[in-house]
Amino acid sequence: MIVIKNIFKLCLAVFIIMNSELLQAANSTKPEISKMIFVTGGYYKPLFKEENESGKKFVKPFYIDACSVTNSQYLEFVKENPAWRRSNVIHLFSDRNYLRKWKSDLELGSSVSANKPVTNISWFAANAYCKWAGKRLPTVDEWEYAFNKKYKNFNENSCTALYEWTFNFNETDFQAGSYCGGAGSSSNDPENYNAFIRFAFRNSLKANYSLDDLGFRCAESAPGKAFSENYSVNIKTSR
Amino acid sequence: MKSLKNKNIVAGLSLTVFLLVITVLFVFGFNETESNQIEGTEYAQLTYAPEVPQPITRDHPSKVIVNLETIQVTGNLADGVKYNFWTFGGKVPGEFIRVKEGDIVEFHLENSPLCSVPHSIDLHAVSGPGGGASASQTVPGHASVFSFKAVNPGLYIYHCATQPVPMHIANGMYGLIYVQPKDGLSPVDHEYYIMQSEFYTSGSFGEQGLQQFSLEKALKEDPTYVVFNGSVGGLSNDNAIRANVGETIRLFVGNIGPNLTSSFHIIGVVFDKVYLFGGTNVTQQNVQTVSIPAGGAAIVEFKVKVPGTYAIVDHSIFRAFNKGAAGSLVVTGENDKEIFSGKQADELFYGTDLDKKQDINSSSKPTTSGNELFGNSIEDIVAAGKNIFSTVCFACHQPDGKGIPNVFPPLAGSDFLNANKERAMGIVLHGKTGLVTVNGKQFNNIMPPQNLTDDQIAEVLTYVYHSFGNSGKTVTKEEVNKVRNEKQVSLK
Numbered sequence: 150m151i152v153i154k155n156i157f158k159l160c161l162a163v164f165i166i167m168n169s170e171l172l173q174a175a176n177s178t179k180p181e182i183s184k185m186i187f188v189t190g191g192y193y194k195p196l197f198k199e200e201n202e203s204g205k206k207f208v209k210p211f212y213i214d215a216c217s218v219t220n221s222q223y224l225e226f227v228k229e230n231p232a233w234r235r236s237n238v239i240h241l242f243s244d245r246n247y248l249r250k251w252k253s254d255l256e257l258g259s260s261v262s263a264n265k266p267v268t269n270i271s272w273f274a275a276n277a278y279c280k281w282a283g284k285r286l287p288t289v290d291e292w293e294y295a296f297n298k299k300y301k302n303f304n305e306n307s308c309t310a311l312y313e314w315t316f317n318f319n320e321t322d323f324q325a326g327s328y329c330g331g332a333g334s335s336s337n338d339p340e341n342y343n344a345f346i347r348f349a350f351r352n353s354l355k356a357n358y359s360l361d362d363l364g365f366r367c368a369e370s371a372p373g374k375a376f377s378e379n380y381s382v383n384i385k386t387s388r
Numbered sequence: 389m390k391s392l393k394n395k396n397i398v399a400g401l402s403l404t405v406f407l408l409v410i411t412v413l414f415v416f417g418f419n420e421t422e423s424n425q426i427e428g429t430e431y432a433q434l435t436y437a438p439e440v441p442q443p444i445t446r447d448h449p450s451k452v453i454v455n456l457e458t459i460q461v462t463g464n465l466a467d468g469v470k471y472n473f474w475t476f477g478g479k480v481p482g483e484f485i486r487v488k489e490g491d492i493v494e495f496h497l498e499n500s501p502l503c504s505v506p507h508s509i510d511l512h513a514v515s516g517p518g519g520g521a522s523a524s525q526t527v528p529g530h531a532s533v534f535s536f537k538a539v540n541p542g543l544y545i546y547h548c549a550t551q552p553v554p555m556h557i558a559n560g561m562y563g564l565i566y567v568q569p570k571d572g573l574s575p576v577d578h579e580y581y582i583m584q585s586e587f588y589t590s591g592s593f594g595e596q597g598l599q600q601f602s603l604e605k606a607l608k609e610d611p612t613y614v615v616f617n618g619s620v621g622g623l624s625n626d627n628a629i630r631a632n633v634g635e636t637i638r639l640f641v642g643n644i645g646p647n648l649t650s651s652f653h654i655i656g657v658v659f660d661k662v663y664l665f666g667g668t669n670v671t672q673q674n675v676q677t678v679s680i681p682a683g684g685a686a687i688v689e690f691k692v693k694v695p696g697t698y699a700i701v702d703h704s705i706f707r708a709f710n711k712g713a714a715g716s717l718v719v720t721g722e723n724d725k726e727i728f729s730g731k732q733a734d735e736l737f738y739g740t741d742l743d744k745k746q747d748i749n750s751s752s753k754p755t756t757s758g759n760e761l762f763g764n765s766i767e768d769i770v771a772a773g774k775n776i777f778s779t780v781c782f783a784c785h786q787p788d789g790k791g792i793p794n795v796f797p798p799l800a801g802s803d804f805l806n807a808n809k810e811r812a813m814g815i816v817l818h819g820k821t822g823l824v825t826v827n828g829k830q831f832n833n834i835m836p837p838q839n840l841t842d843d844q845i846a847e848v849l850t851y852v853y854h855s856f857g858n859s860g861k862t863v864t865k866e867e868v869n870k871v872r873n874e875k876q877v878s879l880k
Contacts, residue, residue, distance in 0.1 A: 342555050342603060345555075346551070349550050349551035350505060353525045353550070358530070
C-alpha cells in the first residue's frame with residue numbers, strides 16, 4: 150500500500166516538475182547573472198585510484214559556477230516553480246528540513262542573507278534548479294577536478310557552502326571494506342583528510358536529505374576539445 | 389538361562405540410563421531455552437567515566453535500547469589548552485554501555501545538527517561487517533537505528549568509523565561496551581571505567597589556547613598528549629577513583645590509541661586477577677603491568693590493603709611524566725604497618741665499602757700515608773693526620789674540630805673522644821649510628837665507616853688527639869689493626 154502511494158507521489162511529482170518546466174519556458178523572467186569558470190579538461194588523480202595503470206581519470210572540459218547558488222537565486226526559482234516552494238514540496242524529494250531557515254515560501258526573513266549560499270536543499274531540488282537554469286549538477290570528478298585546480302572563489306567561505314551536492318554523489322564505492330584501515334591503500338592521496346571528509350559526507354547522503362551545511366552549484370558541459378589552456382581564465386556568464 | 393538373566397539386567401540398566409539421560413536433557417535443556425528467551429525491553433543505563441553502570445541482575449536476556457548522541461564540543465585537554473572534541477555523548481571518553489550476553493541491542497545513533505561531519509559507530513562487540521559502521525552512517529541532524537545480538541561476552545571498544553576514521557578517533561570518538569557474561573563476574577566493591585587515548589595537537593605539550601589536530605604528528609605516531617579519561621587530569625583530583633582499605637576494585641580499562649600500546653600499571657598495586665584483552669577468563673593472577681593494544685581492553689581486579697594515593701600510569705613512563713598519562717586511586721582507611729611500614733629510617737649513605745673490593749690506592753680517597761711521605765716522628769705523623777682530616781673529616785666535624793651544634797658532635801675537647809681510644813678507632817673503622825652524648829649535648833646522626841688504611845686511621849686519630857685541646861694520645865697502626873680484627877666492637 151505504501152509502495153503504491155509512493156509511486157503515485159512520484160508520478161505526481163514528475164508530472165508537476167514537467168509542467169513547471171513547460172511553464173518556466175513560457176513564462177521566463179530575466180534571471181540573475183552568475184559567473185562560471187571554464188575548466189579545461191584533462192587527466193587528474195581522483196582520491197580513489199582508477200583501475201588503469203596511471204590511476205588517473207579523464208575529465209572533459211566544462212563550465213562550473215564560480216560560487217554556490219545563493220538564497221536570492223533560489224528564491225527566483227521557487228517563485229517560478231510553485232512545486233518547489235517549501236509548503237508544496239513532496240517529502241519523497243525533500244525532507245522536512247527543506248529551506249527550513251527561510252521565513253516562508255517566498256520570504257527569506259532577517260536571519261537568512263540573500264547573497265549567501267542556499268542550504269537545506271535536497272539533491273532533487275538542486276537538480277531541478279540546475280535544469281531550470283539550463284545547466285546541470287557537476288559530477289564528483291568535475292567538482293574534485295575543479296577544486297584541485299584551486300580556482301579563486303571556489304572554496305572561499307564568502308560564496309561557498311560548506312558542502313555541495315554533486316550529480317553522482319553516492320556513486321563512489323566507499324562502503325564496508327573502506328571504513329577502516331583499507332581506505333588509505335586504495336587512495337591516491339591517503340593524507341588528504343579533507344577529501345576523505347567530503348567523500349564520507351557524500352556517501353552518507355540520501356537524495357532527499359536537506360541539511361544545514363549542504364548547498365550546490367551548477368555546471369555545464371563545454372563543447373568539444375577546441376579550448377586551449379588560455380581559456381581557463383575565461384569567465385562565462387549565465388544564470 | 390544365565391545369559392537370559394544377564395540380558396534382562398543389561399536391558400533394565402539401559403532403560404534406567406536412557407531415562408536418566410532424557411531427564412537430564414529435559415531439565416537442563418528446558419532451563420536453557422527459558423534463560424535464552426528475550427524478555428522485556430529496557431533502556432541501557434549509560435555512564436560517564438570513571439563510573440560504570442550497575443551490574444545487570446536479571447537472569448534472562450532482554451531487548452536493550454541504547455541512545456547515543458554524537459556531538460562536537462570544545463573542552464579542556466589540559467589547563468588552558470582547548471580542543472574541539474568529537475564525542476559520543478558530549479564527553480571523552482564516550483558513555484559506558486553495559487548489556488548482557490544474549491541481549492538484543494537496538495542502537496540509536498543520533499548525530500547532532502550542530503555537527504559538521506557525518507558520524508557512525510563500530511562496536512567491537514558486534515558480529516557483522518563493519519561492526520555497525522555502514523548501518524549507522526549518519527549525517528548531522530539525522531539518527532540511525534540498527535540492532536545486534538550481544539553474542540560474545542567481554543569488554544569491547546567502540547569508536548566512530550566514518551572516513552577519515554583515524555581523524556574521528558583522534559578527535560575523541562570512542563568508549564567501552566561491556567557485554568556481561570551470563571553468569572556475571574564475582575561481586576566487587578567498586579567498578580570503574582578508564583580509557584587511555586592520545587591527542588595530536590598543532591602546539592607542543594601545554595601550549596595554551598585552542599589547538600588544532602596535527603595530521604603530521606599523528607602520522608609519525610608522536611602524540612603531544614597521552615591521557616586517561618580524555619584530558620590531562622581526567623583521572624586525578626576530583627576525577628580520581630576512590631576506595632577504602634580492604635575493598636576490591638574492578639577496572640574496565642580500554643586503550644583506543646589511536647597509535648600506541650599501553651603498559652597499564654598502578655604504582656604500588658599488584659593486580660590479583662587479569663582478564664587479558666577484556667576476555668572472559670582470568671588469564672593471569674598477580675600481575676604488575678598489563679599490555680593493552682590500541683583498540684583493545686583489559687579487566688583487572690585487586691584488593692587495596694594500605695591507605696594512600698596510588699598513581700595510575702602508562703608505564704611507558706615518559707608518557708606518564710611528560711604527556712599526561714597519569715591518574716590517581718585514593719584509598720582511605722586504617723594503616724597496616726606489616727603490609728607496608730612507611731619509611732622507617734633515613735640514613736646517610738656514602739657508597740659501598742670499596743676497601744673490600746679494590747685497592748685503596750686506586751680510589752679517589754686520600755692516599756697520603758705518613759709512613760711513605762713523612763718520617764716517623766710524632767710531628768710527621770700529626771702532619772700526615774692533618775692532611776687526612778682536611779680531606780675526610782672536616783666537612784662534618786669542621787676544620788676547627790668543633791662540629792655543628794645539634795648535628796655533628798665536636799671533636800675539640802670532646803669527653804666522648806678522650807674517654808676511649810679503642811672506641812674512637814672502632815667508630816672510624818665501622819661508623820656510628822644513633823644517639824651519643826658529647827660534652828653534655830645529645831647527637832643523633834650517622835657517621836659512615838671510613839675507607840682508610842690502618843696507617844691512615846692511626847695518623848688521623850693521632851692528629852685529632854694532639855689538636856683541639858684534646859688529651860694528646862697517640863694511636864698506632866698496630867692498635868688500629870687489632871680493633872679492625874676484633875669480631876664485634878662495642879661502639880658504646
